Amino acid sequence: MERGRLIETMRGILGPEGVISEREELRTYECDGLMNYRVIPDLVVLPETAEQVRRVVRVCYEEGIPFVARGSGTGLSGGALPVESGILIVTSRMRRILEVDIPNQRVVVEPGVINLWITEAVSGEGYYYAPDPASQVVCSIGGNVAENSGGVHCLKYGFTTNHVTGAEVVLPDGSVVHLGGGKAPDAPGYDLLGAFVGSEGTLGIATRITVRVCRKPEAVKTLLAAFEDTEAAGGAVSGIIGAGIVPAAVEMMDRLTIEAVEVAVHPNYPDAGAILIVELDGPEAEVESQFRQVIGICKQNRATEVRVAGSDAERALFWKGRKAAFAAMGRISNDYYVQDSVVPRTELSAVLKKISELSGRYGLRVANVFHAGDGNLHPLVLYDNNVPGEAEKAEELAGEIVFACLEHGGSLTGEHGIGEDKKKYMPKMFTAEDLDVMQLLRCAFDPHQICNPGKIFPTPRLCGERPGPFRMHPVQKAGLAELF
Numbered sequence: 136m137e138r139g140r141l142i143e144t145m146r147g148i149l150g151p152e153g154v155i156s157e158r159e160e161l162r163t164y165e166c167d168g169l170m171n172y173r174v175i176p177d178l179v180v181l182p183e184t185a186e187q188v189r190r191v192v193r194v195c196y197e198e199g200i201p202f203v204a205r206g207s208g209t210g211l212s213g214g215a216l217p218v219e220s221g222i223l224i225v226t227s228r229m230r231r232i233l234e235v236d237i238p239n240q241r242v243v244v245e246p247g248v249i250n251l252w253i254t255e256a257v258s259g260e261g262y263y264y265a266p267d268p269a270s271q272v273v274c275s276i277g278g279n280v281a282e283n284s285g286g287v288h289c290l291k292y293g294f295t296t297n298h299v300t301g302a303e304v305v306l307p308d309g310s311v312v313h314l315g316g317g318k319a320p321d322a323p324g325y326d327l328l329g330a331f332v333g334s335e336g337t338l339g340i341a342t343r344i345t346v347r348v349c350r351k352p353e354a355v356k357t358l359l360a361a362f363e364d365t366e367a368a369g370g371a372v373s374g375i376i377g378a379g380i381v382p383a384a385v386e387m388m389d390r391l392t393i394e395a396v397e398v399a400v401h402p403n404y405p406d407a408g409a410i411l412i413v414e415l416d417g418p419e420a421e422v423e424s425q426f427r428q429v430i431g432i433c434k435q436n437r438a439t440e441v442r443v444a445g446s447d448a449e450r451a452l453f454w455k456g457r458k459a460a461f462a463a464m465g466r467i468s469n470d471y472y473v474q475d476s477v478v479p480r481t482e483l484s485a486v487l488k489k490i491s492e493l494s495g496r497y498g499l500r501v502a503n504v505f506h507a508g509d510g511n512l513h514p515l516v517l518y519d520n521n522v523p524g525e526a527e528k529a530e531e532l533a534g535e536i537v538f539a540c541l542e543h544g545g546s547l548t549g550e551h552g553i554g555e556d557k558k559k560y561m562p563k564m565f566t567a568e569d570l571d572v573m574q575l576l577r578c579a580f581d582p583h584q585i586c587n588p589g590k591i592f593p594t595p596r597l598c599g600e601r602p603g604p605f606r607m608h609p610v611q612k613a614g615l616a617e618l619f
Contacts, residue, residue: 136194136198136200138177138178141178141194141198141200142154142156142178144194145178145180145191145194145222148180148182148187148190148191148194149180149181149182149183149187149191152181153180153181153182153183153187153228154178154179154180154181155178155179155180155181156178156179158175160179161175161176161177161178161179162175164176164179164205164208164217164223164225165217166208166213166216167205167208167209167210167211167213167214167215167216168208168209168210168211168270169210169211169212169213169216169473169554169555169556171213171472171526171530171556172213172216172555172556173216174216174217174218174219175217175219176203176217176218176219176221176222176223177219177220177221177222178222178223179222179223179225180222180223180224180225181225181227181228182224182226182228182229183228183229184229185229185245185303185305185311185342185343188224188226188229188305188340188342189305189309189310189311189342190309191222191224192224192305192306192307192308192309192340193308193309194309195222195307195309195585196307196308196309196583196585199583199585200220200221200222200585201218201220201221201222201584201585201586201588202218202221202222202223202224202585202586202587203215203216203217203218203221203222203223203224203336203587204224204225204226204277204281204336204340204587205223205224205225205226205227205278206225206226206227206246206247206274206275206276206277206278206281207227207247207249207270207273207274207275207278208278209270209273209274209278210278210281210282210551210552210554211473211475211551211556212282212335212475212548212551212552212553212554212555212556212557213554213555213556213590214281214282214335214336214552214553214554214555214587214590215278215336215554216554216555216590218587218588218589221588224340226245226246226247226275226277226340226342227247227275228247229245229246229247229248229277229342230245230247230248230249230252230275231244231245231248232244232245232248232252232253232256233245233343235256235257236318237257237260237262237348239318240262240347240348240349240350241300241317241318241345241346241347241348242256242257242264242345242346242348243343243344243345243346244276244343244344244346245277245342245343245344246275246276246277246278246280246340246341246342246343246344247275247276247277248275248276249271249272249273249274249275249276250264250266250267250268250270250271250272250274250275250276250279251271251272253276253346253348254348257348261350261351262348262349262350262351263348263349263351264298264346264348264349265286265288265292265293265298265348265349266279266284266285266286266288266289266292266293266294266295266298267286267287267288268284268285268286268550269286269287269457269458269459269460269461271286276344276346277340277341277344279295280295280299280302280331280332280341280344281333281334281335281336281341281552282295282333282335282550282551282552283295283296283332283333283550283552284550285506285511285549285550286550287384287386287454287457287458287506288383288384288414289506289509289511289550290381290382290383290384290385290506290508290509291381291382291383291384291416292349292383294550295332295333296329296332296333298346298347299315299328299332299344299345299346299347300315300316300317300318300319300320300328300345300346300347301313301314301315301316301317301318301322301328301344301345302314302315302328302331302332302341302343302344302345303341303342303343303344304331304338304339304340304341304342305339305340305342306338306339306580306581307338307339307580307581307583307585307586311342312339314327314328314331315327315328315345317345318345330576333552335552335553335554335587335590335591336586336587336590337577337580337581337586337587337590337591338576338577338580338581338586339580339581339586352383352416352417352418352422353417353418353419353422354416354417354418354419354422354423355383355414355415355416355422355450356414356415356416356422356423356426356443356444357412357413357414357415357443357444357450357453357454358412358413358414358426358429358430358433358441358442358443358444359404359405359410359411359412359441359442359444359453360410360411360413360433360438360440360441360442361404361405361406361407361409361410361438361439361440361441362407362408362409362410362411362436362437362438362439363407363408363409363437363439364408364409365387365389365408365409365484365487365503366484366487366488367408367409367436367437367438368387368409368410368411368436368507369387369483369484369487369507370436370437370484371411371432371433371435371436371438372385372387372411372480372483372507372508373480373481373483374432374435374436375413375428375429375432375508376480376508378428378432380415380425380428380429382413382414382415382429382508383414383415383416384412384413384414384506384508385411385412385413385414385506385507385508386411386412386457386504386505386506386507386508387409387410387411387503387504387505387507388404388409388410388456388457388460388503388504389408389409389502389503389504390407390408390409391467391500391501391502391503391517392460392463392502392503392504392515393406393407393410393456394467395460395463395464395466395467395502396456396457396459396460396463397456398463398466398467399459399462399463399465399466400455400456400459400463402452402453402455402456403452404456405439405440405442407439407440411433411507412453412454412457413429413433414450415429430443457504460502460504461473461504461513461515464502464515464517467517468500468517468518468519469518469519469520469521470517470518470519470520470525470526470529471502471515471516471517471518471529472515472516472518472526472529472530472532472533473513473514473515473551474512474513474514474515474516474533474536474537475511475512475513475548475549475550475551476511476512476536476537476540476541476545476546476547476548476549477509477510477511477512477540477545477546477548477549478510478512478540478543478544478545479510479543479544479545480507480508480509480510482510482543482544482545483507483510485543486512486539486540486543486545487503489536489539490503490514490536490539493532493535493536493539494532497528497531497532497535499516499517499518499525499528499529499532500516500517501514501515501516501517501532501536502514502515502517503515506549509549510545511549511550512536512540512549514533514536516529516532516533516536517529534560537557537560537563538560538563541563541564546564547560547561547563547564553590553591554590554591555589555590558589558590558591558592558593559593561591561592561593562593570592573591573592574592574598577592578598581598582598583598584598
């Protein structure tokens with residue numbers, strides 16, 4: 136469809152205020168939270184209803200126009216990176232909380248609802264929404280579903296997939312389906328909801344999401360422990376988990392991260408090589424008993440200082456520094472590159488040592504802040520984009536960190552997703568047969584490959600191709616045609 140006619144078609148569906156077509160305005164949407172990759176979309180549309188989403192997607196399907204869904208744009212893997220000559224469907228105007236059902240512990244929301252709004256909506260009833268990414272004051276539930284976001288409390292409470300019970304989804308052909316059990320605990324048949332959550336926007340667009348909310352625990356206790364280095368702090372983490380204690384959260388920050396957050400938000404952290412923030416919640420008697428154990432374990436592992444939050448305000452200050460860590464890096468570095476890989480807890484020490492060695496070899500600083508309880512690392516490679524070649528060097532170093540995690544039995548990503556950033560690493564973790572099976576699922580949902588194309592997979596196989604290893608076409612083999 137010619138661009139002018141496409142714009143008029145979209146205005147007919149959304150109204151003039153729901154369509155952005157001027158180049159300077161489109162630049163606002165050229166990237167998500169990972170700014171290393173930038174593509175200016177051909178058109179941005181801002182639907183306000185599920186029916187508008189359905190109609191927009193149907194036009195894309197009929198005209199063969201690729202589209203990408205975007206929420207708040209806080210993703211860190213390039214998952215919401217626009218596609219050239221494509222449409223960006225931004226769901227930020229779909230921000231209604233449709234239903235709060237406390238007796239069933241369910242809340243139904245539109246995809247543009249901000250994560251923290253759910254907790255605010257049910258807090259007065261003694262409930263909260265457990266998944267809490269560091270960006271929870273700005274990230275949207277639709278994006279959380281796409282990336283299967285976690286947060287500092289995912290050690291005990293799990294990721295988004297553990298708290299989404301149903302979704303209304305617009306498929307890539309514009310049809311509407313309902314996945315999961317909604318308010319029911321489970322649904323018969325294939326777990327298509329489980330496949331959809333974490334699919335990074337490649338299987339469709341969620342327009343209505345049902346989530347589970349949790350009762351606030353009877354007691355919550357939080358401590359901050361300082362250590363000389365990350366090795367000692369890692370020993371404390373192993374000791375806590377080894378004792379059979381499952382904290383609500385165990386977070387670690389190294390010296391460089393501590394320095395950055397002190398300058399940015401002044402949480403008054405100790406001068407230390409590493410700190411742990413450990414939070415326990417549950418029945419009061421259990422929390423009291425386990426909390427004493429945790430303090431003892433920290434001291435056994437050479438903690439130089441242990442602070443116990445004496446009030447909600449002090450507890451919030453502990454967490455303020457941790458949740459500001461990514462943004463705070465701007466205080467000590469012009470640019471930084473975020474990685475997100477996972478290793479078994481027992482391999483934390485070895486991988487952190489490897490990261491330190493790589494940092495020295497490349498001559499770039501690496502700040503470490505991560506979910507220590509489940510081994511989800513977030514190394515931040517610091518560099519200066521004004522220095523020629525440093526950005527490329529930072530990306531190469533980040534890749535080496537990924538490989539180190541894989542060598543120690545880890546995974547490519549914990550919660551940020553593969554997106555555009557790490558798709559080239561997928562063959563390092565999965566066989567060709569593994570990737571083919573994933574493609575079969577994707578093709579079942581999106582046979583024309585128009586829904587967030589080019590993400591997750593390094594060289595997407597077309598849905599009409601034969602499965603298995605690539606086989607050169609006889610015409611190409613004879614030199615009569617060239618594959619681009």
